[in-house]
Amino acid sequence: MVTGLGLIVAIGAQNAFVLRQGLRREHIGVVVALCIISDALLIFGGTAGIGALVSRFPAVLEILRWGGAAYLTWWGIRSLISALKPSVLEAQAPRAKGTVILTTLALTFLNPHVYLDTVVLLGSIANQYGPDTRWIFAAGAAVGSLIWFTALGYGARALSGVLNRPRTWQIVDLLIGVVMLVLAVRLLLG
Numbered sequence: 770m771v772t773g774l775g776l777i778v779a780i781g782a783q784n785a786f787v788l789r790q791g792l793r794r795e796h797i798g799v800v801v802a803l804c805i806i807s808d809a810l811l812i813f814g815g816t817a818g819i820g821a822l823v824s825r826f827p828a829v830l831e832i833l834r835w836g837g838a839a840y841l842t843w844w845g846i847r848s849l850i851s852a853l854k855p856s857v858l859e860a861q862a863p864r865a866k867g868t869v870i871l872t873t874l875a876l877t878f879l880n881p882h883v884y885l886d887t888v889v890l891l892g893s894i895a896n897q898y899g900p901d902t903r904w905i906f907a908a909g910a911a912v913g914s915l916i917w918f919t920a921l922g923y924g925a926r927a928l929s930g931v932l933n934r935p936r937t938w939q940i941v942d943l944l945i946g947v948v949m950l951v952l953a954v955r956l957l958l959g
């Protein structure tokens with residue numbers, strides 16, 4: 770669980786989006802559930818040996834790298850534009866659930882780091898524990914994901930009333946925009 774938390778707690782595109790949705794109080798249950806389920810599938814997939822397959826076909830990670838960088842750049846610019854015109858959270862038009870689901874899935878599965886962290890790294894560590902115990906390790910990592918995304922999403926939701934000031938939201942959008950652009954550059958630089 771600690772190893773899983775150590776890899777997912779770092780601020781990234783997915784975490785920034787979960788934070789944003791929590792602050793907006795918008796479809797947070799769906800976002801949290803998708804992140805938890807996605808992480809669990811990737812962790813258990815890596816434990817089952819998919820990490821070896823991903824390692825054999827580096828072109829897949831290369832395609833994800835470029836697609837992820839493009840998506841993160843778009844998202845970062847969009848957040849920076851939002852930071853230029855601050856408003857309170859309720860003043861923003863709600864997004865359709867389908868749009869939020871697609872964004873959650875894109876920020877999860879277009880990020881090559883998610884494959885390196887969950888499939889390759891956690892899968893490799895899990896497999897060091899042997900054929901039976903590796904599943905306990907994988908379950909612990911999945912529980913770490915459950916704890917983190919639930920705390921992040923619903924914690925942000927609980928604080929959204931306190932943070933519902935135009936200046937606060939401007940800072941959040943600015944930080945998210947900068948994080949997204951930095952992550953895009955890091956993806957492109959390798």
